[in-house]
Amino acid sequence: MKTILYISPVKATFVTKDIALLSTRYHLIFLADEWNRSFSIFVSALRQAFFLLKHTRKATCIFVMFAGYWSFLPAIAGKLFRTPVYIILGGTDAVCFPFLDYGSLRKPLLAKFIKWSCQLATKLLPVHESLIHYHYSYHPDSTFAEQGIKAFFPDVTTPYEAIYNGFDPSFFAPATEKKVKNTFVTVAMIHEKKRFLLKGIDLVFSLARELPHCQFKLVGFSAKMLESTVAPANVTLLPFLDQAAFVNILDESRFYIQPSVSEGFPNSFCEAMLCNCIPIGSAVGAVPLIIGDTGIVFPNNSVPGALAQIKELLAYPEQQLNELAEAARKRIATNFHLERRKEALLRLVENDYP
Numbered sequence: 269m270k271t272i273l274y275i276s277p278v279k280a281t282f283v284t285k286d287i288a289l290l291s292t293r294y295h296l297i298f299l300a301d302e303w304n305r306s307f308s309i310f311v312s313a314l315r316q317a318f319f320l321l322k323h324t325r326k327a328t329c330i331f332v333m334f335a336g337y338w339s340f341l342p343a344i345a346g347k348l349f350r351t352p353v354y355i356i357l358g359g360t361d362a363v364c365f366p367f368l369d370y371g372s373l374r375k376p377l378l379a380k381f382i383k384w385s386c387q388l389a390t391k392l393l394p395v396h397e398s399l400i401h402y403h404y405s406y407h408p409d410s411t412f413a414e415q416g417i418k419a420f421f422p423d424v425t426t427p428y429e430a431i432y433n434g435f436d437p438s439f440f441a442p443a444t445e446k447k448v449k450n451t452f453v454t455v456a457m458i459h460e461k462k463r464f465l466l467k468g469i470d471l472v473f474s475l476a477r478e479l480p481h482c483q484f485k486l487v488g489f490s491a492k493m494l495e496s497t498v499a500p501a502n503v504t505l506l507p508f509l510d511q512a513a514f515v516n517i518l519d520e521s522r523f524y525i526q527p528s529v530s531e532g533f534p535n536s537f538c539e540a541m542l543c544n545c546i547p548i549g550s551a552v553g554a555v556p557l558i559i560g561d562t563g564i565v566f567p568n569n570s571v572p573g574a575l576a577q578i579k580e581l582l583a584y585p586e587q588q589l590n591e592l593a594e595a596a597r598k599r600i601a602t603n604f605h606l607e608r609r610k611e612a613l614l615r616l617v618e619n620d621y622p
Contacts, residue, residue, distance in 0.1 A: 269295045270328040271294065271295045271297060271323070271327050271328060272290055272294045272295070272327065272328055272330070272331065272617065273296075273299070273319075273323055273324065273327045273329075273342075274286065274287055274290065274296055274297070274298045274330075274331045274332075274333070275299050275330065275331070275332045275333070275338060275339075275342055276299075276332070276333035276334070276338075277300070277301065277333070277336060277338050278302075278333070279300045282333075282433060282535060285434070285606070286356075286609075286613070289434075289606070289609065290331070290613060290614070292610070292614075293614055294617070299315075301315060301316065309337055312338065313337070313341065316338065316341050317341055320341055320342060320345040321345075324345045324346070324348075324349045324351050325349050325351075327351055328352075328617060329351060329354060329390075330345070330351060330353045330354070331354050331356065332353065332354070332355045332356065332385075333356050333358065334356065334357070334360070334361045335355050335381075335382040335385050335386055335417075336372060336378060336381060336385075339381070339385035339389075340381045340384055340388075343355070343384070346388065346389070346390060347388055352390040352391070353388070353389045353390050354389065354392075355385060355386060355389045355391075355392050356393045356395065356431075357392055357393065357394040357399040357400075357417065358395055358399075359399065359530070359532025360372050360530075360532075361373075361382055361399075362394070362399040362417050362532075363415045363530050364412055364420065365407075365410060365412075365529060365530055366411050367411065368462050368465055368466050369462050370462060370530065371530070379420070382417075383420075383424065386421065386424045386426055387421075387423075387424055387425075387426060389426050390426075391427050391428060391429060391616075392426050392427070392428035393431050393616075394417075394431075394532075395430070395432060395433055395532050395533035396532060396533045396553055396554035397430045398532075398552075398553045399416055399532055399553075400416045400417055400418050400428055401414065401415070401416035401417070402414075402415055402416055402419075405551070405567075405568065406551050406568055406569060407529050407568070408569075410529075415530075429616070431613065431616075432533060432554070432603075432604055432608070432609065433604065433609060434606035434607065434609030434610065435538045435542060435604055435605065435606055436605075436606045437542055440518070440542035441543075442542070442544040442594075442597055443544070446519045446520050447519075447520065447522050447544070447593070448483075448520050448521070448522065449522060450479075450481060450482040450582065451482070451483050451484075451521045451522050452472075452483070452485070452521060452522070452523045452524070452525045452548075453484070453485045453486075453487065453517055453518060453521035453524055453525070453540065453545065454467070454469070454486045454487065454524070454526050455487045455514070455524075455526070455536040455539075456469070456487075456488045456528075456536065457488045457490075458486070458488055458489045458493050459489075459490035459492070459493060460490075464493070465529065466529050466530065467526060467529075468527030468528050468529060468550060469486065471569055471571065471574060472503075472525060472527065473499065473500055473503065475571065475574060475575055475578060476500040476502050476503045478575050479502070479578070479579075479582075480501075482502060482582075483502050484502060484504065484525075485503075485506060485517055485521065486499075486503060486505050486506065487507075487508070487517060488506075488507070488508055489505045489506065491507065494507065515543065518539065518543035519543055519544075521543075521545050522546060522589065522593075523545060523548055523581075524536070524540035524547050524548065526548075526549055527550040527569060528549070528552060528555070529569070530553065531552050531554065532553050532554065533553065533554040534549075534553070534554070534558070537549060538558060538600045538604055541558070541596040541597055541599065541600045542597050542601065543597075544593040544596065544597050545593065545596065546562065546563045546592050546596055547559045547562060547596055548564040549563070549564075549565060549566070550565070550566050550569065551566060558600075558604070559596075560599050562599050564581055
C-alpha cells in the first residue's frame with residue numbers, strides 16, 4: 269500500500285476528516301505540531317526534519333494543512349526527494365487584516381515562509397478560489413482591497429486546484445419540526461476580543477438590540493470571554509458544547525448568522541444548513557458560494573443595511589421559510605458532500621502517481 273504523509277499545525281475536525289478520507293485507500297502517516305512560540309517553532313522544526321528524512325523517500329506524496337513555517341521543510345523535502353507536495357490553503361494563511369491583527373501575511377517573516385512554501389509546492393489546494401485572489405470590499409477598515417496568495421505574491425506561479433470542504437448529510441440530519449420562530453445561532457471560537465470582532469459578533473449584538481423579539485444563541489465563548497462580555501438581553505452566550513448539545517441547538521434554530529470579516533470555507537455554515545438553518549453571512553471568502561440563494565449575504569458590515577435584509581427575511585410566511593431551509597440543506601448535500609472532497613483528493617494522488 270502506498271504511503272501519504274499529512275502534516276498540520278493543528279488536529280482539528282477538518283484535518284481528521286481528511287485523514288479518514290485518504291486512509292480509505294492509502295497508508296497515512298500524520299504529524300501534528302504546534303508552531304506558535306519561538307522555542308516550540310525550533311523544536312517542531314527539528315522534529316519535522318527527522319520525520320521528513322525518515323519518511324519522505326518512501327512517500328507517494330505529502331499533504332500540508334495551511335501554509336506557514338511548518339510547510340517550508342516539507343516543500344524542500346519534496347524537491348529533494350522528487351515527492352509531490354500539496355499545500356492546503358485554509359484561510360488565515362492567505363489574507364492580511366492589520367486592523368484586526370489577523371492573517372498570517374501581516375507578519376513579514378511568516379509571510380516569507382508562506383511565499384517560499386507556495387513557490388516550492390507541487391500544487392496549492394485552496395478550500396476556495398478566493399484564497400488565491402479576490403477583491404475585498406466587505407469591511408471599510410481593511411488596509412488591502414485585494415486578498416489571497418497571488419494578491420500579495422504575484423510571482424507565485426504554482427498551479428492550484430480548489431477543493432471545497434466536504435460534509436456528511438447523514439450526520440447532520442434535519443429536524444424542521446423543532447424549529448423555534450425568530451431564533452438565531454452563531455458558532456465561533458471566541459477566546460479574545462479580536463476574534464469577537466473577526467467573527468462579526470459586534471454586528472450580531474447590534475442587530476440583536478434592534479430585534480428584541482428575536483433570540484440569539486452564540487456558541488463557542490471561552491470562560492474568560494463569558495465573564496467579560498456584556499451581551500444584549502436577548503443574546504445567550506454559551507461555551508463550546510458536546511456534539512449532541514451542539515446539534516440540538518442547530519435543530520432548534522431557524523437561522524444561522526455569522527457576519528465574519530474574513531473566512532475561508534467555514535464549516536459551521538454548512539453544518540447549520542444541513543440542520544435546516546437558513547444562513548446569513550458576509551460577502552467574504554466562500555460564504556456567498558455556500559449560501560447561494562438560500563439565505564442572506566451582507567455586502568458590507570452596515571448595521572442599517574443588514575437590519576433591513578433581516579427584517580425582510582423575518583416577514584416571509586412560514587411556508588417560504590421552510591422551503592428556504594430545505595433548499596439550504598439540499599445545497600450542501602448536493603454541492604459539498606463529503607464524497608466529493610474524497611474523490612477530488614484521491615483523484616489528485618492517483619493522477620500524479622497512478
